[in-house]
Amino acid sequence: AQSVTQLGSHVSVSEGALVLLRCNYSSSVPPYLFWYVQYPNQGLQLLLKYTTGATLVKGINGFEAEFKKSETSFHLTKPSAHMSDAAEYFCASNNAGGTSYGKLTFGQGTILTVHP
Amino acid sequence: NAGVTQTPKFQVLKTGQSMTLQCAQDMNHEYMSWYRQDPGMGLRLIHYSVGAGITDQGEVPNGYNVSRSTTEDFPLRLLSAAPSQTSVYFCASSYAPRLLDNEQFFGPGTRLTVL
Numbered sequence: 315a316q317s318v319t320q321l322g323s324h325v326s327v328s329e330g331a332l333v334l335l336r337c338n339y340s341s342s343v344p345p346y347l348f349w350y351v352q353y354p355n356q357g358l359q360l361l362l363k364y365t366t367g368a369t370l371v372k373g374i375n376g377f378e379a380e381f382k383k384s385e386t387s388f389h390l391t392k393p394s395a396h397m398s399d400a401a402e403y404f405c406a407s408n409n410a411g412g413t414s415y416g417k418l419t420f421g422q423g424t425i426l427t428v429h430p
Numbered sequence: 431n432a433g434v435t436q437t438p439k440f441q442v443l444k445t446g447q448s449m450t451l452q453c454a455q456d457m458n459h460e461y462m463s464w465y466r467q468d469p470g471m472g473l474r475l476i477h478y479s480v481g482a483g484i485t486d487q488g489e490v491p492n493g494y495n496v497s498r499s500t501t502e503d504f505p506l507r508l509l510s511a512a513p514s515q516t517s518v519y520f521c522a523s524s525y526a527p528r529l530l531d532n533e534q535f536f537g538p539g540t541r542l543t544v545l
Contacts, residue, residue, distance in 0.1 A: 355538075357520055359536070418475070421472050
């Protein structure tokens, strides 16, 4: 069974600082990986996704993530945090080629706080 | 194009009451799903549907029923509410042929409290 672990339930950064949100996955086959963002009192929005090909994936709002198979990781980064980045971020996976099409497995979520 | 809509936004129930959470999408998506979100646990899949007339259980289906009579609608029924079902419920949809990259579109959520 696949699982997703996000290290750190809360991350706090200063405006302009680097954002690093950690995600590790456990899967018997290479998964498809996603980062979603949830702003307060809203649904989830897709930030970026990795399926195949280039391991460095760029998403919306200046975020990017790198798939590292050797480390089973898919960490989310942004060079310079903005106040508007404050939200909860979820890493999710879906096993490619399995019978679990469409059935995302989510991590526990990381709440990002940005200080002025 | 309204996307995925959910009603109600908030609901308070007493233990043992029943209710239906409504979900609709206007994107002609074949795949629809229901998740519940609890603090520190991320989102967990309750039920999903790959098309009208086809539904299946997810990770936490107990206490919930679903049906899919049309492509657009996917209601979630709580037959006898329990305090453990206090949660935020999200409906999501996806265009089935693209399930491999599975970009799911989420509704705004229903915040349910069971007393």
